[in-house]
Amino acid sequence: MSTARSFARSPCAVANSLDIVGDKWSLLVVRDLLHGKHTYKELADSLEHIPTNILADRLRRLEGAGIVSSTPYQQRPVRYAYTLTAKGKDLGDVLLAFVRWGKRHIPGTVALGTGRAKAAPAARKPAPRRASSKQKSGSHPPKDDR
Amino acid sequence: MSTARSFARSPCAVANSLDIVGDKWSLLVVRDLLHGKHTYKELADSLEHIPTNILADRLRRLEGAGIVSSTPYQQRPVRYAYTLTAKGKDLGDVLLAFVRWGKRHIPGTVALGTGRAKAAPAARKPAPRRASSKQKSGSHPPKDDR
Numbered sequence: 001m002s003t004a005r006s007f008a009r010s011p012c013a014v015a016n017s018l019d020i021v022g023d024k025w026s027l028l029v030v031r032d033l034l035h036g037k038h039t040y041k042e043l044a045d046s047l048e049h050i051p052t053n054i055l056a057d058r059l060r061r062l063e064g065a066g067i068v069s070s071t072p073y074q075q076r077p078v079r080y081a082y083t084l085t086a087k088g089k090d091l092g093d094v095l096l097a098f099v100r101w102g103k104r105h106i107p108g109t110v111a112l113g114t115g116r117a118k119a120a121p122a123a124r125k126p127a128p129r130r131a132s133s134k135q136k137s138g139s140h141p142p143k144d145d146r
Numbered sequence: 147m148s149t150a151r152s153f154a155r156s157p158c159a160v161a162n163s164l165d166i167v168g169d170k171w172s173l174l175v176v177r178d179l180l181h182g183k184h185t186y187k188e189l190a191d192s193l194e195h196i197p198t199n200i201l202a203d204r205l206r207r208l209e210g211a212g213i214v215s216s217t218p219y220q221q222r223p224v225r226y227a228y229t230l231t232a233k234g235k236d237l238g239d240v241l242l243a244f245v246r247w248g249k250r251h252i253p254g255t256v257a258l259g260t261g262r263a264k265a266a267p268a269a270r271k272p273a274p275r276r277a278s279s280k281q282k283s284g285s286h287p288p289k290d291d292r
Contacts, residue, residue, distance in 0.1 A: 010193035012258035013248025014177055014241055022170040024161075031160055047156035066251075087251045095160055097243040102159025105212075105233045106166075112158035
């Protein structure tokens with residue numbers, strides 16, 4: 001048992017996960033990245049209209065937590081493309097659980113963006129109907145349409 | 147498509163779920179109720195030491211959202227036992243996803259309380275190793291040890 005390390009609240013896996021993504025916005029940013037968005041502008045344009053200061057804060061925190069990585073895709077001014085790390089992609093399981101719960105218990109809600117191909121600034125191949133785990137090796141993350 | 151209703155942010159199932167439980171505490175209260183806690187004192191005694199004003203607020207909001215129901219178990223002073231509704235128990239799926247993600251990506255975290263029988267104020271039968279979906283019919287909710 002390696003529970004001797006100091007946790008903010010407890011060694012509970014749920015509590016520590018919530019310390020990272022337990023707010024109203026972080027998982028929506030992860031959702032959009034999973035659905036193929038990459039740029040700050042694309043993320044800011046989501047249906048929920050995340051305030052830009054919150055978006056900047058959440059991207060910084062998600063990157064600090066190893067969930068998001070950023071690479072410059074343009075100089076003068078520098079602009080970054082954001083992608084999910086393996087740790088971030090694994091949050092798709094949490095998102096799916098929320099989708100199932102929401103659709104079952106909050107009438108009228110839908111799985112937003114699932115199955116829709118989003119246009120990215122750089123040319124991207126549309127995702128196949130059944131994405132394999134190694135469909136792409138480019139600078140963009142594999143699209144996760146689960 | 148019944149998406150004409152007015153949602154706070156969007157018809158996204160994830161966004162609307164987060165509008166209810168997207169904070170650092172609500173899902174920990176649900177976790178504890180799933181693990182067999184019922185009273186305010188039991189919930190306040192969790193490892194994370196939820197501040198009592200936040201606990202009272204979250205219980206009120208969770209009850210308002212149809213996730214928790216309360217029944218008085220004592221008069222003078224009135225004290226309430228809190229249980230999860232079917233809608234609340236279904237959040238176990240979300241909790242499990244967080245447990246898997248946390249254990250995989252946050253070193254040292256554990257599935258807190260899972261499999262442990264908690265003592266409740268009223269006499270309760272210990273949960274069987276494999277809980278069936280209709281193991282009990284008393285005033286307490288079935289223990290969910292998934």
